[in-house]
Amino acid sequence: MALVIGVVSQKGGVGKSTVARLTACNYAVSEWTVKIADMDLSQGTCTNWNRRRLQNEIRPMVSVEQFVNVSDALKHGDRYDLIVFDGAPHSTSKTLDIAKASDLVVLPTGVSLDDLEPTIKLAHELKKNGVPAKKIAIALSRIGNSDAELAEGMEYVRASGYHLLDGVLFEKTAVRRASDEGKCATETGFKSINEKADVLVQAIVNRVEEVK
Ligand SMILES: Nc1ncnc2c1ncn2[C@@H]1O[C@H](COP(=O)(O)OP(=O)(O)O)[C@@H](O)[C@H]1O
Ligand SMILES: [Mg+2]
Secondary structure, three states: OOEEEEEOOOOOOOOHHHHHHHHHHHHHHOOOOEEEEEOOOOOOHHHHHHHHHHHOOOOOOOEEEEOOOHHHHHOOHHHOOEEEEEOOOOOHHHHHHHHHHOOEEEEEEOOOHHHHHHHHHHHHHHHHOOOOHHHEEEEEEEEOOOHHHHHHHHHHHHHHOOEEEEEEEEOOHHHHHHHHOOOOOOOOOOHHHHHHHHHHHHHHHHHHHHHO
């Protein structure tokens, strides 16, 4: 059975698809056979991104498929080394299904209270519904250039008791441009941006090994 990493949030636009693609690409680089289960049918963000990746012949290849249900996505789980769920916003039951099926569930969030409060609320709900707290990890995403804001956001997550992943995804035009070309956040044209995104994805890799 494949390793399963879920990327979920009740909010749209927090970076779920960006973190899902980043995770998938970086396991694929290590020769893992990776599938992204794109659960956001209305957006199809990863599905469309993968079309661009194929058109531009970007390696390594990842496969992306759209699914309505978690169980359908897991049906052929033995064909893959890793399944990454890219969650849909506003779907409480599917978010919980993804979290329950995952070896690690990553909650991307910005550092405004508008983002942090619903993120921690979702973490509590997952825990209340039987997801072990240690399997929940918070990823800071779309971070601006204020050190003070970032420090306060990190403190807010630490105070919640949930695991804060090392590394953050900074809000960068280059990340958007890379994804326009079918690339992930470690495949931009800028070494420093790629290295920073790599810290986050390595933290995901390390954490899943610790808690699975
Ligand atoms: N680190 C980043 N830097 C710049 N733009 C980003 C970054 N992360 C995400 N975005 C952009 O923000 C928007 C929402 O990101 P996305 O990953 O699709 O979020 P979600 O899946 O949670 O809706 C997209 O337009 C995406 O290109
Ligand atoms: Mg998305």
